[in-house]
Amino acid sequence: MRPVLFDGRFGWLHPAEGASGVVLCYPFGYDALCTYRGMRRLAERLAAHGMPVLRFDYLGTGDAAGEGAAPGCWRAWIDSIKQAVALLRETTGVERVTLCGLRLGGTLAALAAQELGGMDGLVLLAPVLSGKTYQRELRAHYRQWLSMPGALDCEVEPDTDAFVEAYGFRLYRDALESLRAVDLQRDAGWPAERVLVLDSLDPARVDALVAHYREQRVQVERQSFDEYGKFMLESLDSEIPQAAFRSIEDWLTRATGEPVARVSQATDCDADSRAGRIAEPMTDHVGDHAAGHCVEPGVIETPVWLDGGRMFGIYCTPESQAARAAPAVLMVNTGAVSRIGNARLAVRFARRLARQGVVSLRVDLGGLGDSQPSLDALSLDALYSQAGADDAACAARWLTAQGHRGAVLFGICAGAFVGLHAASREPAVIGAVLVNLQKFTWRNTCDEHGKPSVQLAALGSTRRYLRSMCQPRKWLRVVRGQTGGLPVARELTARFAARLGATFADRIERMCGIQLGLKDEQHLFTALHARGVDTRLLYGALDEGVEELERNFGGRGGRLRRFDRIGVAFCERTDHAILSARAQENVMSYFEDFFRSTFGETRRPEPSVAVEPLDARLDWRHARATRWLLKRARALRLSGEA
Known part of the structure; x- marks a missing residue:
């Protein structure tokens, strides 16, 4: 496959030698994140x-x-399919083209096919049939996310006509007005000769x-899509x-009616074609930015292959060449999400930095x-493997090979784990900001099917267990034999013993300078x-990762203060996956302040996290009550019926 650039759009061409081609149309927002791996597999x-x-990204x-x-925006999306x-x-010289779209992508594909005319085929995968219904669905998804543990203490967006948000992605007024008027049966009455639904x-x-298509003499075939629910799960759990x-x-x-053809390994395409161009494939160097394109004034993005074509990335640079000598920022995947990040954070942040x-x-x-x-398929073990850290180290070396003074890692959740292990051993990494780090070390927990082989409750918060012990209904379930209290007691005992042991070892080291059995x-x-890597751990104030931090390094990570290049900070109004607009601004601002104060030409004291604490937002009584309620709500949501 080869990266494609056309009229500000980015996409991928999967070449083959047949006379019939397919354009894949992605769904919108979170749906596209969930199904990205699956849509790529379909293209292959x-x-x-x-x-x-x-396959390509809309404007x-x-x-x-x-x-x-x-x-x-809505008009541009339809036009981009036509382009x-x-x-x-x-x-490619294909004679026939079929459009294949999932969810909102199916709707856009049908509308574009109607305007184009003469399309050979149209495949609709769970298409959005009514724009009004889809908007209600997005609002429901946002309310659902607010009830999840990962959304605790996030800033709730107002219910407004200016935009609709779901999982950090927004449809704004202009697109909403166009979408609200869409009725697929009315607006795409004869989209193609053949349709598969x-x-x-x-x-x-x-x-x-x-029935409407058949009345219009369209050859229609309808089949069930029973796997839809498992396909639309978050990217880690999404099943093909x-x-x-x-x-x-x-x-x-x-x-x-053609036999199956062998996939072409190379296609000699005109790199300067009128409709678009194919970016330079399989290269470990940027050269003269021949494959780069301007995504906004003063910002150039270049698709690049690393490690002999094994890893792919987007190199985002300002027009000024002076930036090549300074440290560069390396953004790694958040969990199993592609390089754009949750709610497109990585893309927005890269261009903001440029x-x-x-x-x-x-x-x-x-x-x-x-x-x-x-x-x-993917598994937690794969996301938390040392291979990921090796890949991040390889990307850091690639940046130094471009002339940069080193790489500053930026990672969230599993990306923070990868960044931590890469920074601990790769000389090319000179700094790191690790956001909502859940685990410092990882021992494989998945079976041969990629599913956790241990109870997920064992990975939960101690605060959750303690609050559960204060609930009479929990004890009633234990007495009735509906749930086992012994495993919980063992888990809590092991955790308290580990914390006491760590505290004792820390006291001995402070008093005598003797290190007792350093843990991984x-x-x-x-x-x-020892390597002098400037590192910051950044947590949402109520994030689950704080439990792991305090279990290993004391309250608020106090034992890390002995390392003068390592710091810990906490943000209010910051959800776990950094989906909300406020959380994204908190994280980006913190990173920018850290980068300027640590690696800028003129170093200055690192500013504190620019967030508004509860005590400043409310009087002290309300602040204490709100904090207690938030933590209790968190414990209740996480405990469920475990």
Whole structure:
């Protein structure tokens, strides 16, 4: 596959030698994050059947230029599909094109096909049939997220007509007005000669749509999409809908009547074609930015391959070449999410840094995003493996090879774990900001199917267990034998013993200078200190990772104060995955202050975290009550019926 740039859009061409091609149309927002791995796998499977495939990001999404708040966004999305069809025809020479879209991408594909006319085929995967219904669905998703433990203490967005938010992604007024008027049956009455619909969400409406198409003499085939629920899970848990993908393959190959063709390993495309251009493939150097493109005034982004084409990244630079000598920021994946980050944080942050003259690389570690090889499934063990740290170290070395004075790592959750281990041993890493780090070390917990083989409750918070012990209904369940109290007691005993042992060892070291059995967690920070890596641990005030921090390093990480290059900070109004707008601003501002004060030309004292504490927002009585209620709500939400 090869990166493609056209009119500010970024995408991927999966070349093949057939006469029929496919344009894949992503869903919107969080749906696109969940299904990114699956959509890539679908593109690869279709290319293996001899069909060239183009998948791409709409304006203001993914790695494309622009922001979702730009006027005319809805029109631009439809037009970008039409441009993608033209690019696929021009660069591959295909005679027939099918559009395949998931959720909102299916709706956009149908509308674009209606305008284009003469489309060979259209595949609709659980399409959005009514814009009004979809907006209500997004609002419901936001309310659902607010009830999750990871959203504790986040700043709730107002219920306004200016935008609709779900999991950090927003549709703004301009797009909302256009979407609200959409009715797929009315607006795409004859989108293509052949249509395949896979849907199990709204049978009555789908029946009406299929009947309407048949009245218009469209060849329609309808199938169920029973795997939809497992496909739309968060990116780590999302399962490839094998049956649905086989149905699409069969439907498309039946139409072509051609035998399965071998995937072409290289396609000689004109790099300066009129519709778009193919970026330089498989290169470990940037050269003269021949493959780069301007995503906004003064900001250039270049798709790059690292480690011989195994890892993929986007190198974001200001136009000024002077920034090449300064340290660069290395952004690693958040969990199993692609390089754009949750709520597109990595993209927005990279371009914000470039406007300040700071270079960055947002990279897909091995097996994630668009790095090689693509995988059908992922596990926690894979995300927390040392291979990920090795990949991050490789990306840091790549940055130094471009002339940078080193790499400053930025990672969230599992990305923070990867960053910590890479920073502890890679000389090219000179700094790190690790956000909501959940575990300092990891021992494999997954079975052969990639599922945790230990009870997840054992990984929970001590505060959760203690608050559960204060609830009579919990003791009643133990007495009735409905739940086991002994495993919980053992877990708590082990945790308190570990904490007492760590406290005792710390006291002995302070008084006598004798180190008693340093743990792996302590070795990591000793290594960071010895190498002189400026490191900051940043936590949301109510994040679960604080439990791990305090268990190993005392209240608020106090035992880390002995290391003068390691600091710990806490942010109010900061959710775990950094999805809310306030949380994103907190994290970006903190990183910028840290970077300027530590690696700027003129060093100055590092400012404190610019957040508003509860005590400043409320009088002291209300502040204490609010903090107690928040923590109790957190414990109750996490405890469930365990």
